[in-house]
Amino acid sequence: MKLSAELTAFQTRIGHVFARPDLLVRAMTHSSISSASRPDNQRLEFLGDRVLGLVMAEALMAEDKAASEGQLAPRYNALVRKETCAAVARQIDLGAVLKLGKSEMVTGGRRKDALLGDGMEALIAAVYLDGGFEAAHALVLRLWGDRVAQVEEDARDPKTALQEWAQARRLQPPTYALLKRSGPDHAPVFLIEAQLDNGARAQASAGSKRHAEQAAAKALFAQMEKNDG
Structure with missing residues (x-):
């Protein structure tokens, strides 16, 4: 061939x-x-x-x-x-x-x-x-x-890392809310907000819900770690 x-x-x-x-x-x-x-x-x-x-x-x-x-x-x-x-x-x-x-x-x-x-x-x-x-x-x-x-020393998925952080502090698992979907069908953009029941939240956008949730979880986890420090 x-x-x-x-x-x-x-x-x-x-x-x-x-x-x-x-x-x-x-x-x-x-x-x-x-x-x-x-x-x-x-x-x-x-x-x-x-x-x-x-x-x-x-x-x-x-x-x-x-x-x-x-x-x-x-x-x-x-x-x-x-x-x-x-x-x-x-x-x-x-x-x-x-x-x-x-x-x-x-x-x-x-x-x-x-x-x-x-x-x-x-x-x-x-x-x-x-x-x-x-x-x-x-x-x-x-x-x-x-x-x-x-590869990061702690290479956990951001959603897993955030959930483990919450569980360690006896908080409910984080939730993810779709705030907005924009863009054409072939190239959508999703705005997701990650939330904890202590009132903390963070938002992120990406081309899929999964990636947007991960990005929001990463942002919220970084925020929580900074507060811990």
């Missing part, structure tokens, strides 16, 4: 030339455009998630040989979560080579964290099947770069 010019250039960006180009084509094929003769990347995504997990677990243990499981777990979660995979995908412009159906094209699929993250995991699996674990290991460490060494 001969790759398109775009996928050939993409190979250069990721630093892996495929012996089986069909694997790369499949990794970049979303279910919205798949058919019997053109399989999608969902099975590769499933495999890639597991390969990424093993690479990251090994890398974190090598990076900090004294860290406990309780310290490693949140760092691991921060490095393998969909948002991080999507950020790495944007770094290599993976969205430009994703094969999408019309419905995803018109709703901005090339910019969605879910599609980019899934594509990144599928790519890892494709490299693993094409070149083995060493090739996949090298790809992940190359693309994740300094993220492994720079």
